[in-house]
Amino acid sequence: MSVESVSGTAQIIDGKATAKALRAEVREHVLRLSERGLQPGLRVVLVGEDPASQVYVRNKDRAAVEAGFDVDTIRLPATTSQEEVLACVRALNEDPKVHGILVQLPLPGDLDGDRTVEALASHKDVDGLHPANVAALWRGEEGLVPCTPAGCIELLDRYGIEISGKRAVVLGRSMLVGKPLAALLLARNATVTVCHSRTEDLPAVTREADILVAAVGRAGLVQADWVRPGACVIDVGINRNEAGKLVGDVDFEGVRQVAGAITPVPGGVGPMTIAMLLRNTALAAERTLSA
Numbered sequence: 001m002s003v004e005s006v007s008g009t010a011q012i013i014d015g016k017a018t019a020k021a022l023r024a025e026v027r028e029h030v031l032r033l034s035e036r037g038l039q040p041g042l043r044v045v046l047v048g049e050d051p052a053s054q055v056y057v058r059n060k061d062r063a064a065v066e067a068g069f070d071v072d073t074i075r076l077p078a079t080t081s082q083e084e085v086l087a088c089v090r091a092l093n094e095d096p097k098v099h100g101i102l103v104q105l106p107l108p109g110d111l112d113g114d115r116t117v118e119a120l121a122s123h124k125d126v127d128g129l130h131p132a133n134v135a136a137l138w139r140g141e142e143g144l145v146p147c148t149p150a151g152c153i154e155l156l157d158r159y160g161i162e163i164s165g166k167r168a169v170v171l172g173r174s175m176l177v178g179k180p181l182a183a184l185l186l187a188r189n190a191t192v193t194v195c196h197s198r199t200e201d202l203p204a205v206t207r208e209a210d211i212l213v214a215a216v217g218r219a220g221l222v223q224a225d226w227v228r229p230g231a232c233v234i235d236v237g238i239n240r241n242e243a244g245k246l247v248g249d250v251d252f253e254g255v256r257q258v259a260g261a262i263t264p265v266p267g268g269v270g271p272m273t274i275a276m277l278l279r280n281t282a283l284a285a286e287r288t289l290s291a
């Protein structure tokens with residue numbers, strides 16, 4: 001598909017099917033590693049009882065088991081002290097059976113997410129948030145890349161959407177999504193603009209995009225007249241609308257009439273995040289063989 005092609009109804013980028021294919025590939029990778037005597041180990045640290053995090057962690061667990069990982073969730077009460085969280089992370093850093101550690105963020109109460117991430121061994125930081133991995137991403141060195149932005153790039157690649165030389169606009173500048181995605185697009189030779197809550201005349205900027213990514217957290221922010229005809233629109237947002245329905249940051253029904261390709265919510269970027277987490281963990285495990 002060419003992002004220049006103008007069509008009445010956009011191609012739907014099926015994240016659910018793509019993630020399924022990717023998980024099957026990871027399973028193959030895990031089988032090859034097992035032939036070399038290695039089973040990738042993933043530990044998820046979940047502090048507190050936030051219901052959304054509980055659901056997310058359960059889904060991660062299930063996908064990791066299906067892909068052949070040794071996976072466990074360490075559940076700590078919301079009353080856990082910062083020192084206890086750090087001690088848990090350090091013990092996992094030292095455990096040779098563990099190749100990937102994911103601390104479910106945000107942490108409850110006064111617990112410091114940044115300090116906790118900084119305590120991770122960077123080669124086990126499968127969420128790609130440790131400062132060493134952030135630096136590696138911007139320097140173009142080998143590291144671990146945050147799962148959601150990596151999933152967005154994977155979708156573009158698997159749908160044959162050209163990145164090099166294209167104009168990419170990213171809405172949102174978080175450490176988790178917006179900034180790493182900008183770095184990845186830049187590394188692939190896109191011309192990248194990052195917009196945020198203080199950007200003036202957002203629609204004028206977004207209309208220039210060949211690839212438009214929304215990672216804001218505001219239902220229906222991106223309207224049809226914000227989108228250049230034929231552009232590829234990647235919707236990272238996860239929101240509940242007034243009716244309680246899960247929706248993205250993009251007005252899907254309106255924008256699909258203008259865009260060349262679009263990810264739905266649910267079933268777009270969301271499923272890719274867990275698949276990329278598994279891929280990162282398998283990669284982290286494989287690197288221990290050559291370390």
Ligand code: NAD
Pocket residue numbers: 148171172173174175176177178195196197198199202215216217218236237238239269270271273
């Ligand atoms: P965040 O709150 O950390 O960052 C939001 C960003 O949006 C900020 O940089 C802010 O400047 C910008 N912003 C706010 N209002 C804006 C506006 N009106 N116009 C332009 N920019 C604006 O959020 P996040 O962690 O980056 O997540 C963004 C969204 O993506 C959320 O809906 C979140 O639930 C979703 N998300 C989805 C996945 C997934 O797996 N699909 C993973 C992570 C986050």
